[in-house]
Amino acid sequence: MGIRFNEVSYTYNSFSDMEASAIYKISLDIKEKDEFIALVGHTGSGKTTLAKHMNALIFPTSGYMEIFGKKIEHKRNKKIKYNDIRQNVGLVFQFPEYQLFEETVLKDVMFGPMNFHIDKEEAKELAMNAIRLVGLDESYFERNPYNLSGGEKKRVSIAGILAMDPKILVLDEPTSGLDPAGKRVLMELFLNIHETTNKTVVIITHDMDLVYEYFNRVIVMNEGEKIYEGEPEKLFRNSALIEEYLDYPNSIKVLKHLNKTLKLDLDVFKKTADDVLAEIKKAVK
Ligand SMILES: Nc1ncnc2c1ncn2[C@@H]1O[C@H](COP(=O)(O)OP(=O)(O)OP(=O)(O)O)[C@@H](O)[C@H]1O
Ligand SMILES: [Mg+2]
Known part of the structure; x- marks a missing residue:
């Protein structure tokens, strides 16, 4: 059952109709x-x-949620x-x-x-x-x-x-x-x-x-x-x-940097420091 969001939007209490939604039409399934x-x-x-x-803890302004089978809407339900x-x-x-x-x-x-x-x-x-x-x-x-x-x-x-x-x-x-x-x-x-x-x-x-x-x-x-x-x-x-919204993990950053500065062709998608080191060792050989 888990948690299901169905087009959930939420706007914090505001005095103006122009207030942007803090979340907008989110649909999501969490098992x-x-x-x-x-x-x-x-x-x-x-x-x-x-x-x-x-x-x-807060209720959708629009849309609804299902949390362990209980439907959560804007309006509180006394039965829940x-x-x-x-x-x-x-x-x-x-x-x-x-x-x-x-x-x-x-x-x-x-x-x-x-x-x-x-x-x-x-x-x-x-x-x-x-x-x-x-x-x-x-x-x-x-x-x-x-x-x-x-x-x-x-x-x-x-x-x-x-x-x-x-x-x-x-x-x-x-x-x-x-x-x-x-x-x-x-x-x-x-x-x-x-x-x-x-x-x-x-x-x-x-x-x-x-x-x-x-x-x-x-x-x-x-x-x-x-x-x-x-x-x-x-x-x-x-x-x-x-590049527009987030940042790379350090492992990818380091390997990308080495590729660029040393003109290497390392596989940059390595997760841990050990994996990064192994990839660099390959190039050094
Ligand atoms: N209590 C509040 N009253 C009015 N606006 C709020 C309130 N809490 C959050 N907001 C606004 O809702 C939007 C989303 O905020 P939220 O706290 O969910 O962001 P966040 O992703 O958790 O950010 P952070 O990484 O800084 O914790 C923001 O524009 C914020 O200004
Ligand atoms: Mg936060």
Whole structure:
């Protein structure tokens, strides 16, 4: 069942009829399982607006959605339990630091499961596991979230969603503001969750290196419209699209640069540093 967008447009409350849509006539299918999707696009292109629809945090201005079989339209339907949708689709916000409000990390992460009526002891167990999963040890349990670094806060808020064990995970720029090692640790964590549970994971990112290396499907937004959907490799082979709207991953950039400056003919579509090195070694021989 998963999530289906049917020509969904959304305009933030405005006082003028001229206000542009934040997203415009988006149709999209996200399967309940087995997907690992990157959502990319310029700042202001509508990524966060799209993500907020995925767990019915906001409702389409026009068009409709189906989320786990529930039809979500502009008008609220009293028969639909929106809370259930939010348990099925866990959304980690772009600026999670503003969502942390309990006085300890453990309490904060327990909040989600308890909100969905899991008893206290079990919620505590789920929370402790989730905190460890995101790479924070026990010394964090009793700390005040307010006093953590930005990256640590981000991890705590991700733990808060993991503890609810949603069917689909939607993460709005989960790796922004982290150091390179931290980025990889989190990406490996999301990939691991995806691979061991088959959960669908949707990740918003500006990082083309991550898109190329980790994902099997990418959705590109531009000015509220979906302009590409498919394999990352195919996207990066579309130079017109990349040069106008996005950027190449570093691996492709380096190889393109070598081709140009040294007049080589390397295959530029290599994902990892090791693959790049192997390609260069071929030319050196
Ligand atoms: N609360 C709001 N009220 C009014 N307009 C908004 C609001 N939030 C977003 N917008 C507008 O909607 C459009 C899409 O914004 P959105 O936050 O979805 O973009 P984004 O792709 O997530 O950008 P970023 O990469 O900077 O996070 C932008 O033009 C933005 O100015
Ligand atoms: Mg955003």
